[in-house]
Amino acid sequence: MTPRISVLGAGSWGTALALLIARNGVPTLLWSHRREHAQTMAAERRNARYLPHAAFPETLAVTADLAEAVAAAGDAVLVAVPSHAFRATLELCTPHLQPEAGLMWATKGLDRTRGCLLHETAREILGPERELAVLSGPTFAAEVVAELPSAITVGASSEAFGAKIVSWLHNAYFRAYTTDDLIGAQLGGACKNVLAIAAGISDGLGFGANARAALITRGLAEMMRLSLALGARTETLMGLAGVGDLVLTATDNQSRNRRFGLGVGKGRPREEIHAEIGQEIEGILAARLIHELAGRKGVDMPITAQTYRVLYEGLPPEEAVRNLLLREPKPEWGC
Ligand SMILES: NC(=O)c1ccc[n+]([C@@H]2O[C@H](COP(=O)([O-])OP(=O)(O)OC[C@H]3O[C@@H](n4cnc5c(N)ncnc54)[C@H](O)[C@@H]3O)[C@@H](O)[C@H]2O)c1
Numbered sequence: 001m002t003p004r005i006s007v008l009g010a011g012s013w014g015t016a017l018a019l020l021i022a023r024n025g026v027p028t029l030l031w032s033h034r035r036e037h038a039q040t041m042a043a044e045r046r047n048a049r050y051l052p053h054a055a056f057p058e059t060l061a062v063t064a065d066l067a068e069a070v071a072a073a074g075d076a077v078l079v080a081v082p083s084h085a086f087r088a089t090l091e092l093c094t095p096h097l098q099p100e101a102g103l104m105w106a107t108k109g110l111d112r113t114r115g116c117l118l119h120e121t122a123r124e125i126l127g128p129e130r131e132l133a134v135l136s137g138p139t140f141a142a143e144v145v146a147e148l149p150s151a152i153t154v155g156a157s158s159e160a161f162g163a164k165i166v167s168w169l170h171n172a173y174f175r176a177y178t179t180d181d182l183i184g185a186q187l188g189g190a191c192k193n194v195l196a197i198a199a200g201i202s203d204g205l206g207f208g209a210n211a212r213a214a215l216i217t218r219g220l221a222e223m224m225r226l227s228l229a230l231g232a233r234t235e236t237l238m239g240l241a242g243v244g245d246l247v248l249t250a251t252d253n254q255s256r257n258r259r260f261g262l263g264v265g266k267g268r269p270r271e272e273i274h275a276e277i278g279q280e281i282e283g284i285l286a287a288r289l290i291h292e293l294a295g296r297k298g299v300d301m302p303i304t305a306q307t308y309r310v311l312y313e314g315l316p317p318e319e320a321v322r323n324l325l326l327r328e329p330k331p332e333w334g335c
């Protein structure tokens with residue numbers, strides 16, 4: 001089998017996307033950075049660690065060799081590693097990329113080293129010519145693998161690349177929309193993780209539905225302020241990658257970020273919550289990077305700022321809530 005797409009990162013989302021593409025009949029290669037994990041997946045023909053019930057189709061192969069995975073991908077490489085590993089993964093794969101292969105990523109977060117958006121990292125490492133695209137939107141891996149209806153935003157550097165990606169992803173249970181707003185698509189996915197932690201904290205403290213709805217709505221307002229300041233368009237944040245993913249993640253306990261916030265709100269030890277979740281909680285790193293980015297851009301993001309203080313400065317969650325509520329009254333929109 002000559003793979004057309006290689007997926008880098010065999011966690012829950014990388015595996016779910018590899019399965020989706022392979023089930024659509026596109027030869028796909030899945031790379032795990034842990035040799036043992038790759039060997040077990042290849043032998044068992046499933047990812048027992050993350051998605052034990054989904055058998056791999058014949059169109060999905062597995063490797064632990066990054067150079068092989070990247071060099072083999074004729075059409076595109078899809079990066080689905082956690083954001084802290086995005087830059088390093090891209091640096092490692094660059095020398096092996098085929099000249100015409102596009103670069104997609106499904107990672108939600110910012111570049112840990114530079115605090116920039118991931119398309120800026122990709123441009124810095126891959127140059128100005130490479131086709132780029134981000135996949136973003138309300139998609140829990142387990143539901144996609146179970147073939148439950150889902151929809152996603154594909155932010156692509158060209159219409160042609162966006163259309164190719166849609167042809168790889170789209171089917172009767174997975175609908176892919178395109179946009180050229182890569183900034184909005186990325187910031188929606190990064191900001192909502194922090195806001196999901198905040199919503200979890202609120203629920204963990206025992207606050208009610210009113211508080212959750214207020215957090216989601218005012219969270220959307222600050223996500224939009226930052227995104228527009230960085231050049232995104234309003235409609236992207238009002239779409240799947242913004243409000244769609246925010247509502248999903250802030251309200252459903254499948255979200256790791258929300259569950260982490262629930263534990264923090266209940267006063268549970270962080271190590272215990274981490275161990276129980278056992279997966280990536282992107283909002284923790286994003287809380288710091290987005291708080292710093294907002295500071296550099298002079299954008300007011302009070303919920304993100306208080307979440308940052310709870311996570312990094314030991315501020316008691318109750319005080320964070322008081323700080324938010326007791327700010328000066330102001331008009332709902334415009335400042
Ligand atoms: N799980 C979902 O439903 C979902 C949906 C949309 C987007 N995402 C995003 O996808 C990205 C990956 O999340 P996930 O849910 O797959 O996480 P996960 O916790 O399920 O898996 C993370 C994987 O990354 C691997 N990994 C860790 N460090 C690595 C490194 N240095 N190099 C290569 N691989 C490394 C781990 O071994 C693990 O296999 C995150 O940015 C997340 O926000 C996840």
Ligand SMILES: O=P(O)(O)OC[C@H](O)CO
Nearest residue numbers: 137138139140255256257
């Ligand atoms: O489990 P979470 O909180 O990382 O959310 C997963 C996806 O980003 C939902 O779209």
